[in-house]
Amino acid sequence: MSSETAFISALRNLASSTAARGLMDDAAVLNVGGADLVLTMDTVVESVHFLPDDPAQDVAWKLVAVNASDLSAKGASPLGCLYSHALGEDAWDTAFLEGLAEACRHFTLPLLGGDTVRMPEGAPRSFSLTALGQGPEGTEPPARTMARPGDIVWVSGTIGDSGLGLGILLGTRAATGPEADWLKARYRRPMPLTPLGPALAPYVHAMMDVSDGLLVDLSRLAAASAVGARIDLGAMPLSPAYSALAGTTREARMKAACAGDDYVLLFTAPAQNTVHIEAIAKAMGGAVRALGTIGADAGLHLTCEGAEIPLPTHLGYEH
Amino acid sequence: MSSETAFISALRNLASSTAARGLMDDAAVLNVGGADLVLTMDTVVESVHFLPDDPAQDVAWKLVAVNASDLSAKGASPLGCLYSHALGEDAWDTAFLEGLAEACRHFTLPLLGGDTVRMPEGAPRSFSLTALGQGPEGTEPPARTMARPGDIVWVSGTIGDSGLGLGILLGTRAATGPEADWLKARYRRPMPLTPLGPALAPYVHAMMDVSDGLLVDLSRLAAASAVGARIDLGAMPLSPAYSALAGTTREARMKAACAGDDYVLLFTAPAQNTVHIEAIAKAMGGAVRALGTIGADAGLHLTCEGAEIPLPTHLGYEH
Known part of the structure; x- marks a missing residue:
């Protein structure tokens, strides 16, 4: 068992709410005000999930797309997203925002909030996005x-x-x-x-x-x-x-x-x-x-x- | 104007949904199924938001506490959280989970989902958390x-x-x-x-x-x-x-x-x-x-x- 597997297993013990689906699914499903809210969060890290010379616009696109894909897989219609941005060079960050805007429009996932943080010198870029969707009408989000x-x-x-x-x-x-x-x-x-x-x-x-x-x-x-x-x-x-x-x-x-x-x-x-x-x-x-x-x-x-x-x-x- | 200020200003142009509150507030407020859903996301980065020798349990506690504080400031009752964990050394990560469990219990913010990612060698630790709450009864979340x-x-x-x-x-x-x-x-x-x-x-x-x-x-x-x-x-x-x-x-x-x-x-x-x-x-x-x-x-x-x-x-x- 890898240490990541052991860690995820410990996390699963923590996530005992039924909404967490045992962390075994692509997304959490929380009932709020009679509606099924579908929630997913993905992080992309430079040199792990994308290549250092990938265009910034494409990195942003991928971040939105992978989360939108998780919502879709639970039959959820997109409501919006929050994202956390690790600041780097201005030009790269500006290009990233262009890609983000394009992807948020394409996937109908309006930006609702998030955080921007400074990183120590030399740290790899990393970005997290949380996407929210509304579960399908008249049926449980498929697990x-x-x-x-x-x-x-x-x-x-x-x-x-x-x-x-x-x-x-x-x-x-x-x-x-x-x-x-x-x-x-x-x-x-x-x-x-x-x-x-x-x-x-x-x-x-x-x-x-x-x-x-x-x-x-x-x-x-x-x-x-x-x-x-x-x-x-x-x-x-x-x-x-x-x-x-x-x-x-x-x-x-x-x-x-x-x-x-x-x-x-x-x-x-x-x-x-x-x-x-x-x-x-x-x-x-x-x-x-x-x-x-x-x-x-x-x-x-x-x-x-x-x-x-x-x-x-x-x-x-x-x- | 610092580059962070310029970046945030560009983000605000992007976040045109009324739920985003112009990114000027502590949290987003999204109406779902007749309820006000309050959403906040904060990231903490080693050497920026916490000290490298801060105990792992305390780093996790702070991550939950600062998000719980944002929900409270919008009059929201906690519903749950998703968090993204950058894997590091096993012992540190295990201690982090102890603090996370303790804080999630204390702030009634059950863990619903998230992501775990591997980081390149030598990268600073960083953790993002998205917290969800339900807005106050009979009144708009105070802005x-x-x-x-x-x-x-x-x-x-x-x-x-x-x-x-x-x-x-x-x-x-x-x-x-x-x-x-x-x-x-x-x-x-x-x-x-x-x-x-x-x-x-x-x-x-x-x-x-x-x-x-x-x-x-x-x-x-x-x-x-x-x-x-x-x-x-x-x-x-x-x-x-x-x-x-x-x-x-x-x-x-x-x-x-x-x-x-x-x-x-x-x-x-x-x-x-x-x-x-x-x-x-x-x-x-x-x-x-x-x-x-x-x-x-x-x-x-x-x-x-x-x-x-x-x-x-x-x-x-x-x-």
Whole structure:
């Protein structure tokens, strides 16, 4: 058990309020004045969550986008955000605010408050954002724990783009041209289709966003629900850019399924809701795809083109 | 204009939602489901907001206390908090969680969620906390802007203790013994009497907490309300420990009025509410004291023992 795992386990003991959902979900759900308030907080740190030479506008965009994605995954409509800014150089900070303004507009997440702090000389930049949303009408915000045997497993968009973009940015993968640019932008400016979450919420059982990698996130969802999952990597949607640069082989698909920062929705739903789900996604421009099914037996099982595939050692970004 | 001031001014342009209160108040006020939700976020950074050798438990306590104080100043009853933890050494982090648990219990601010992040080697510790509260029944959360000419200016506790405690900790002031220990504890473990804010809210006009120093905070409150204030430093309550170590001279009083981290309430109220205010404070153990009055003319005017006193160059911690 890593020290981070031990620390989070100690935190969970502390967070005994039902609103905390045992710190096992993407967000807290607090009932206030008859409404479900959905709350999430994410911090990004230079050299950990973003690269020192990432444009400031993109860092701000990502900070807003990842929180907006968490709200969407709980079926919540955005209400606003508070954020804490560690002051650095003026020009960088000004560019950051431009990106923040753009992202707050795009994700309809107005800035309500926060804090600005000075940092000691040489400290890495770090920014925290708390986003608030209002839970879906007439249904509980979907949790990771709500998957049931027989459910279909869905994703709402292409997998692996951001991970490949990061590889290109880091130089571990050589690529240039419009596809490479598009993939780099997917890493720097995640584009979760946030209105999809609230629209889908009444039709799903479990829902979360894919942030650490499809396989690791699906295994967490299954474990939280005390069920198992069987998915077909061949059904996993890949973007034209990903396919062009990495191919569509089993190995390319496995790499995509273990890469992080996708910020698409991963959800399970009863088979009879398929028509509704596909209609909603079509109306909103989301590319939903059924990947497999939930079963009563624990564990994650993969197939590709009809063959069973062993699980990789690392399912994604584990912490 | 400092670059921090310029940055905050740019932020204010961004925060155009009425819930943001122009980023001029201690907290945002968002109406959700018919209830006023009060939201505040504060970050503490090592070597900026706390000393590297401050006990971890006290750092956590302060993080919760300063946010609880902001909620109280808006008349809000605590609902819960989310916090972001920058992981460091295991023993320090474990001690931090002990202090966090203790403070969350003390201030009735249950932990609902948050984030834990790894930091690059050598980075200063930093922690952000977002606190949520429910606004007072039947009245708007009191803003800084609501002072009116004729109001009495009140504080809810002794002034200057934390600032003197910090001086002792930094060694700029030599002192030992029980009074010195008590003052150091006031810096490390602020003890805002948080239930007082919600109880007082129906009887006050403007309210805020004193965090940067009585004079600078009062001047901000007056400016936000487009009024002025006249207060008697002689009426300002000093603790027995402060009086014993620093005396009660005009100079000692001025020093206290310019020191930060008091975390008591500063509020203005019509004279006819005095009886209610004193009765509430007495019932809750708060030491409220009337310091002076609000007038129509802008500016801050000080007296002590009947004499006019010029304003000091630095009113407190300005940023």
